Each structure stands twice: as C-alpha cells, then as structure tokens.
Amino acid sequence: MDTAEANISTQQETPSSKFGPxxxxxxxxxxxxxxxxxxxxxxxxxxxxxxxxxxxxxxxxxxxxxxxxxxxxxxxxxxxxxxxxxxxxxxxxxxxxNRLEYYEAAFDELQQLGLLYPCFCTRAELHAASAPHASDNTPRYPGTCAHLSPAELAARTQLRSPAYRLRVPQAVYSAHDAVQGQIATHLAQCCGDFLVRRSDGVFAYQLVVCVDDAAMGVTDIVRGRDLLDSVPRQLYLQELLDLPHPRYAHVxxxxxxxxxxxxxxxxxxxxxxxxxxxxxxxxxxxxxxxxxxxxxxxxxxxxxxxxxxxxxxxxxxxxxxxxxxxxxxxx
The missing domain is CATH 3.40.50.620 (HUPs)
Structure with missing residues (x-):
C-alpha cells in the first residue's frame, strides 16, 4: 500500500453523483x-x-x-x-x-485487495495498549497483529479464532457534516486499522452499514453525534468498494x-x-x-x-x- 500522506475530501452536496441525480x-x-x-x-x-x-x-x-x-x-x-x-x-x-451474503461479498472484495489481516488481540489487550482517540472511545489500534509471520499466525490460530482488520492509509479523510460542520480525521493516527469482522464471525458495523446504505440507495444519513467518528472510516470503505458517498448529519x-x-x-x-x-x-x-x-x-x-x-x-x-x-x- 502507498504510505504517502494524502488528503481526501468528499463533496457531499451531490451524494451518489456517480449514479446521476x-x-x-x-x-x-x-x-x-x-x-x-x-x-x-x-x-x-x-x-x-x-x-x-x-x-x-x-x-x-x-x-x-x-x-x-x-x-x-x-x-x-x-x-x-x-x-x-x-x-x-x-x-x-x-x-x-437476511443480508449475510452481501457482507460476505464485500469482505471477499477487501480480501482480494490484500487489505485484510487476522487479529488475535483481546479487548483487554487493546485497551491496555492504546488510549481511546475517538469520541466513541474506540482505542487506536497499535498494529500488534499487522505483520505476524506465518508461524506466528499458525500458533495464534490454535489458541483462538481471529477477528479481521482493514489496513488504513496514511491519509486524512474529510467531509462536511450538515450539523457539525467540516470534519477531518487522519485514519492511521486516530483509529488505526479497524475491525470489519469480529472473532465470533459477526461483520462489524462500519462494513455492513456501508453495504446496506449503498444497496438501499440512501443519500442522507441522520444519526447521533456519538457516531461522527465513523464517517472517515465509512468514506474509506465506500472508496474501496466503489460505493457512493451519502450526505451526513450528526445531531x-x-x-x-x-x-x-x-x-x-x-x-x-x-x-x-x-x-x-x-x-x-x-x-x-x-x-x-x-x-x-x-x-x-x-x-x-x-x-x-x-x-x-x-x-x-x-x-x-x-x-x-x-x-x-x-x-x-x-x-
């Protein structure tokens, strides 16, 4: 992956513009x-x-x-x-x-891009390793499992089922929120590689809402301010999966x-x-x-x-x- 610093903006006045009005x-x-x-x-x-x-x-x-x-x-x-x-x-x-097959397809697409890796960290280990950076108290992932050797992967798989994380770029994702104004997040510094599937096999919130909103043709997302930090992660997923960017309003x-x-x-x-x-x-x-x-x-x-x-x-x-x-x- 290219690790060069980048700034990525979305013009949310025209959601779904790639698909027309x-x-x-x-x-x-x-x-x-x-x-x-x-x-x-x-x-x-x-x-x-x-x-x-x-x-x-x-x-x-x-x-x-x-x-x-x-x-x-x-x-x-x-x-x-x-x-x-x-x-x-x-x-x-x-x-x-009823929509598991669609989440599986998106997961496979990310896998084919070479952007997923298994993570064996427990919740306690995550909180001990990094202080929360986002307003939703999600700890920034320090990359503990990002570069495990084949032998380490095999050994840890014997102990527990892994979750799967998505590698994030050294990039700032920004957007205009209808209530909160301009927001910008450096993904690697703020949240790090984030979960797309938990160790119990359940697909994570960030992935499924991107898939569902695009499939349903959603152009306007209104939700609580506690989910504001999800926007940059979802913009990144939408970009990878070639999905439209909706407008956001966090109340x-x-x-x-x-x-x-x-x-x-x-x-x-x-x-x-x-x-x-x-x-x-x-x-x-x-x-x-x-x-x-x-x-x-x-x-x-x-x-x-x-x-x-x-x-x-x-x-x-x-x-x-x-x-x-x-x-x-x-x-």
Missing part, C-alpha cells in the same frame, strides 16, 4: 436491543424531517446482525412505536440478518444532568414511560420539539407540523448536547 432517500436504522428512549426518538424525528422536507423517501432497516443486541420482540416494538409517533417509512422493512445527543447520554439499557425516558406520561404522540412530539429548541411554544404537534420550518441551517445553531432532566418530567 437521485430523489433524496433517508433511513431509520434502529438496533433492537431495547425500547426506544427519548434520544432515539429525537434522532428519528430529525431523520424523518430531513428527508420528508425534501419530498424524499424514508426507508426502514433493522440492524439485528449482532446476536448480543438483537431481539425480535424489540424489533416489532420499535416499528409499532415509530408508527404511533407518525414517523412512517416507505417500502418493506429490511433486516440485516446532538440528549444527555442526563450528569452528562451521561441516554441509553436503552438504563431505560432512560423510554417509550413505555413517555407514552404513559404524554398519552398522545402530539403531546410528546410537541414537548420534544420545544425542549430541543425546534419551536418556541410547548404545544401538541404532529411530525408533519414541523416540516415547513425545518432546515439544517437552523439546526447548526444547536449542535451541542441537550440536557434532559427526566426526574422533573415525572415528578
């Missing part, structure tokens, strides 16, 4: 690991407003590839909750567990007063509690729009009521995380 296409892509919480609802609302304000299409994908965080009852509940909110989608629901997180982000596992302001508290989707969405600064008055609103005034220019003024004190809501 397209109707804007967004997507919901929830993981069925628990009931939706308020932060999930906020991101879903903005994703829906973004594409529907452009007269585009919204698609639905259930990211259930990881058996550790995929339960069918939660998938069904996610769909019911989104429908209750009025955040509807176009077409059939796509389930990642503020809703956080507790102590700074902790809302999480499904903690049942922070989850849909069960919110539906009991607000009774109607209009009351919930109106309050959510008010506390996040989308409207000036707390009054019942449908999602469609927010379409006319929606713009990313306005959202850019509120790019910082938003504190939500659930104890006051349910006092």
């Amino acid at each position: 397209t109707v804007p296409v967004g997507r919901f892509a929830p993981s069925p690991s628990g009931r939706m919480h308020l932060g999930n609802i906020y991101a879903a609302l903005l994703a829906w407003l973004s594409v529907k304000s452009q007269n585009g299409r919204m698609l639905m994908r259930i990211e259930d590839l990881d058996p550790r965080s995929a339960r069918s009852e939660y998938a069904a509940q996610l769909l019911r909750d989104l429908e209750w909110l009025g955040l509807t989608w176009d077409g059939e629901v796509v389930y990642q567990h 503020p997180l809703l956080v507790a007063p102590d700074g902790r982000r809302l999480a499904k596992r903690d049942r922070d302001l989850d849909m069960a509690a919110l539906r009991e508290r607000f009774k109607t989707p209009q009351a919930l969405l109106g309050w959510l729009a008010y506390i996040t600064g989308m409207v000036d008055v707390n009054e019942p609103l449908l999602a469609t009521d927010l379409l006319q005034g929606f713009s990313w220019d306005a959202m850019c003024k509120r790019r910082h995380d938003i504190v939500i004190d659930g104890s006051l809501l349910f006092a």
